[in-house]
Amino acid sequence: MAALSVFIMVVPIFMLMSGVSSFVGRRKHLLSTLLSLEYIMLSVFWLMVLMISFLGGDGYFVLFFLTLAACEGALGLALLVSVVRTHGNDNFSSFMSLQC
Template sequence: MYIFVGCLFMFYVSVSSFFYKKSHLLIMLMLLEFMSVSVLLMLLNYLCGFNCDFSILIYFIIILVCEAVMGLVLLTLFVRCHGSDYFQTSSIFLC
């Protein structure tokens, strides 16, 4: 029970930080990964509590890896087009 509450607190902190820290793309991607890891821990806690099949975790981890790779690709393209990952100095439509 305490693990679930801790994961829920981690998720809440990451979501609130995501909405307040919108200046750098890298910080936003790290907060998205933090949200995903907290959801993964909540799912693991739920599956352990009910003795369910753990194959859904493999699919969820695959989705997390694909999300991380796409985020890094977008970060690389954004830095190559604009020179930094700072949102305030660049417009999305310039690239």
């Protein structure tokens, strides 16, 4: 039973590390960057749920975190739509700091 609890804790940590490596390594498109950021938020949410349930605490903070993650996702999509409307695509190589 202890090996199962260790495995359950290792999976979100592995998800977090793979999300961070994807966020840092793949910076070609804004959409892939936003998706990796959402993946990081999902793994942190899963890790927080496991830790709070393991410690026997309330889930109110987790719901607050989930609300902030949803707001972050909506803000990211609004930013993506704005960038696509002004620049025509979401490639980072087509952005110039002097255009904005």
